Amino acid sequence: MDVPDIPPIVLDRDGAAPLGVQLAAALRSAAASGVLRAGDRLPSTRSLAATLGLSRTVTAAAYEQLLAEGWVTGRTGSGTFVTAVPAVTAPAAGPPPTVPAPVSAALIDLRPGTPCVEVLDRSAWRRAWRAAADAVPDAEPRPEGLPEFGAAVVEHLLRHRGLPARPAEVLGTAGSTAAIAELARTLPRGARVAVEEPGYRRAARALAEAGLEIVPARVDARGLVVDALPAGTAAVYCTPAHQFPLGGRLPAARRMALVERARAEGFLIIEDDYDGELRYDVAPLPLLAALGPDVVVHLGTASKLLTPTLGTGWLVGPPAVRAAVLDHRDRTGSRPSPAGQRVFAAIAAHGDLARHLRRLRRELAGRRTxxxxxxxxxxxxxxGDAAGAHVVVPLVDAAAERAVIAAAADRGIALDGLARHHGWDHPRVAGLVLGYAGPGRADLARALPVVADVLAAHPPR
Incomplete structure (x- = not known):
């Protein structure tokens, strides 16, 4: 298939917008004008970089942005193809309306959930991938996860989370949200599951898509309010180490009360320890899984600790729960990929994971300050506690939250608000959920004065 002609692309090499963002916008415009049509193959990133006199990193970033937005698709061995073309309509009378730029085009992203890959030791990263590649390819699937991965997780949990476990008690997962979706399929259809409100909406959606009834579980500045939990639930999903998004740490008394109530009422506790390793002030409290191994499923992930590239996490839970998850995997043929497990085990094997965690804690503690x-x-x-990779900036109401986010977006900063993390009725609290791990140090230093300037126009709560 011939590659279509690409129209002249003008890039402002001295402009504020990154060249990759400009290039992606130019290719979108080419599609809108009809120069590129659905099914057309784009030049390779190397070829386009040579044509435009750019680094291949720039063209690759532009293609990745278009892939993420769904405008193009990559076919192994064939190239990158246009899959969607914006509809062209006749212009309306009068001046065109002002359309805000999409969040994905922001120069600096301060939304939560992105790990700090800047501190990842690239030499250790390469060593781990080489070691993983040296392993003999698997002839049979390992739905429970690789033994060396289980051993690495056991060591990590004991050293950094105070949770004793045996390798046989660890199941590999594709990450926390994937594990929640698997757990959801092991619960009776129509069962009630309590989810923190505000809380992690992807968890709520994963549970709801399995046919479960989601009910709100109230939280305050210290996390889940155990006394306010609704009765008749089959499971409770919570983030006790660092409540998402408000940032509180569940006190010891509430932890014990939650475990005791789970035993008395027969429900399962799903403990999402998404960033529990990242604490900067005091020692962490005992995990729920350490207090109630008979009623708690503990979930961990490498995504916030290292990078989502690995696509791996872990589950430690009661034998019946592990058996139900493995049965689901057997019936559906689903299982986590072993590739990320091999790399994680290799990083952990020679102390690189522990060294990375020490660097990460120092870096994020400084950024939070x-x-x-x-x-x-x-x-x-x-x-929020001195932990994790985000803080909350309270605002007076939802209108102020929307105004601050819009003003920051106009100046090239993507921000998140508390409204998005509510699932029932109107948000009870308003404010920014400000992540500080994802951007590089220089970008964070550039962004903070802009955020402060935008906030200065609004009174604090």
């Missing part, structure tokens, strides 16, 4: 100082300088405060 910088964020708090910048926000505090304009009269606002950050809330």
């Amino acid at each position: 910088a964020v708090a100082a910048a926000i505090g300088a304009v009269g606002h405060a950050v809330t």
Whole structure:
């Protein structure tokens, strides 16, 4: 198949927008004008880079953006093809309306959920992949996960989370959300599951898509309010180490009360320890799984600790739960990929994982201090424990939240608000959920004065 002619692309090499963002916008325009049509094959990233005099990193970033947005698709061995073309309509009378730029085109993304890959030791990363590639290819699937991965997780949980476990008690997963979806399929259809409100909406959606009834579980500044849990639930999903998104740590008394109530009422506790390793002030409290191994399923992930590239996580739970998950995998043929497990085990094998975690804690502790100082300088405060990779900046109401997010987007900063993390009725609290792990140090330093300036126009709560 011939590659279509690409129209002249003008890039502002001195402009504020990254060249990859500009190139992606130019290719979208080419599709809108009809120069590119659905099914057309784009030049390779190397060829386009040579034509435009760019680094291949720039053209690859532009293609990745278009892939993420669904405009193009990659076919192994064939290339990159246009899959969607914007509809062209006749212009309306009068001046065109002002359309805000999509969040994905923001220069600096301060939304939560992105790990700090900047501190990842690239030499250790390459060593781990080489070691993983040296392993003999598997002839049979391992639905429970690789033994060496289980051993690495056991060591990690004991050293960094205080949870004793045996390798046979660990199931490999494709990450926390994938594990939640698997657990959901082991519960009776129509069963009630309590989910923190506000909370992690992907968890709620994964549970709901399995035919479960989702009910809100109230949280406050210290996490799940155990006394307010609704009765008659089959499971409770929570984030006790660092409640998402408010950032509180569940006190010891509430932890014990939750475990005791689970035993008394016969429900399962799903403990999502998505960033529990990242604590900067005091020692972590005992995990729910350590207090109630008979009623708690503990979930962990490499995505926040290292990178989502590995696509791997772990589940530690009661024998009946593990058996139900394995039965589901056997019936559906689903199982986590062993590739990420091999790399994780290789990183952990020679102490690289522990060294990375020490660097990561130092880096994120410093970033959190910088964020708090910048926000505090304009009269606002950050809330949430000194842990994880995000803080909350309370605002007076939802209108202020929307205004701050819009103003920041106009200046090239993507922000997140608490409204998005509510699932029932109107949001009870308003504010920013500000992530500080994803951007590089230089980008974070550029972004913080902009965020502070935007916040200065709004009174603190």
